[in-house]
Amino acid sequence: MSQLDGMSQLDGLSRAGGGAVLRLLVEDDRLARATWSRLAEPGDVRATKLVSRWGAGPALEQLAASTLRADQPYQARLRVLDPRPALDLLARLGGRLVCPGDEEWPSGFALLPEPPFCLWVRGPLQLDPACVRSVSIVGSRAATHYGNEVAGVLADGVAERGFTVVSGAAYGIDGSAHTAALRAEARTIAVLAGGIDRPYPRAHERLLSEIVATGAVMSEVPLGSASLKNRFLQRNRMIATMTCGTVVVEAAARSGALNTARLAAHYGRPVGAVPGPVTSDVSAGCHQALREGYAVAVTSPAEVAELVGRIGDDLAPRPQGVTREDWDDLDETSRRVLDALPKTRGSAVDKIALVAGLGPDAVRSVLGRLSLLALAEREGAGWRRTPVPRAERERAERERVERERVERERVERERVERERVERERVERERVERERVEREGAERERRGGLPQPGG
Template structure:
């Protein structure tokens, strides 16, 4: 990306990385690939972000696909179809401009403050992070705990979350969560209440506030901690991105504690990532009659989670470092279908090109999923495009 306007815009972006060309490439990859994209992760690891971006630009002009160790030509060709709708220097420039206006900083693996724990995600590690607030907060999570749980938390769940977060933050433990209603919000507020460090990993852009009612909370978090996103400014917090966001929460934290969760809670996805990464995992028990504690009881029974009843239990887990979905594979929604559905609306008709851009998939992949989803009755089509079935 040798566009002069892009270069000037990127040079204004706050980042501890002193290499504008490398920062441009990292910014571009953050926009090109969806979170967790393994092909982009392997390509960047093998070639470096700058050379990998040049390769993609060359391939887009019709240059023959080369042999890249760790990435098959078929994978590269398929991925190029996903990335090409977003391969636009003007779009990258606009992202840099928005980041400057919103006061966002960009962190990369080559610069300081990047948590080493992300290396455990291997090819699924984030390519860059957009930070609203204090970037140093992300670099200070060696002693940290993720407190996650139900959005529709009970008073019991919010009370336990606040108690744990407040006591842990008072003892210098960074509190990591997702900025949502319920357990997440209670944990962030309690940490702020004792002047502790807390960071929120969000599924959309760091310049957006989701949920909207947490605008004041996000502003408070950014004052001394950080609101962190893997997707560029303006990014929509889709279901797929929420699932991918959870791996960052689990990876960056020394331990993960599920405070309150139903049988199919998204918090179990975070717990699954923590277990897969070898991070200590805890769960807070609740009343056996409470549906909102069924997920925690499942973690205790089936996943050997540590029973958490007080802050000292969490400190033991943190010190050690210093899931699931009950549906069958046939019943579980395909990741590609989730991404296409996320890109559609109920009222607005959207074209094939628009859906591909929003989902980060190739035109062929989107077209195949649209056909299956229409057969399932999930979407409808017309001469104007596609939309969710009313």
């Protein structure tokens, strides 16, 4: 095809009304980016180069006039493409288009060589602010009871610590993580491989609706797009880079979850892996990640927070409602059990034992001691942390502030006293030096006088 043929094609677009649409797309960056998300597959290298070189709108104009064979598939779709109906539908669904430069555009996408052209989003949660303190929890669709339970406990625990839980809304670990975050009334983001108007899997339609109500459901592909296999792999790169770190609960040796973990490590994000039975195929990927050294073992929400949180702020924090004195007085085993206890609903001893990494008998013994200390209580057939009334929490906080004030005053008094003692010592030494100097001068004076009878 010659350059003249390319221009004739562009003229054809104009005669058919497509030229008017194209001019609109060239002039409106957001419309152009929505168009690119429909023209090109996620991670498309050629499309990314065009947009990076020319800008989203002008790149469409260049594409329409191109004579390159590589651009012909794009041109065929561009001739019949108008993104405005899809954007109108997005607005009716209460959604929005998020583009680079927007305040909520995930800053982690700057790590990607082929970032999304735009994001199709539903839900009130603003993406980048929510990801400032976030963790992705991913794993096998064919999760075991152990895996689902641990995923829920980890998500609940990090949510209590203020982390946004990000996952892919799939069966198994993803669903357990989202569900736990919702139950904790915390922030959660679902990153889909298909259009946000096509719940996938279909059985999670209600779960996704709940996430839309308080969190966010997002995708880089437009409305109506199917969840194709290659799109899942590209979806994983977003999960890996938009969060502060990734935790794999269960994953086979070859799995999408392990792909997410490897991508996170590749882009410099911390990775945690939950150990499982050595005979379990669904934990083989976790063990592989630990063996290869790009992941560290995590067994509790505190360890996850320490792994992905801010240095100095998230070092194995004590459970909410537990005073520093209570926490410091406990032995390591008791701390592990207390950290594994849910805050709101009772959990069976066997489940607590799984999370704490202890035997059921040891957990029962510790629960008895924690109960005597009023740190744990029965809830139905299970156990939970003893709730601390708001008034009690406020009282404990006032006492803590008062103790710190008293301690500061004590330290200040000791400092003042040390300075006083030091000043007195210096003064005594000065006086002593002057005395010695006077006596020496007096001896010299006397030594120079004539002796009697001389």
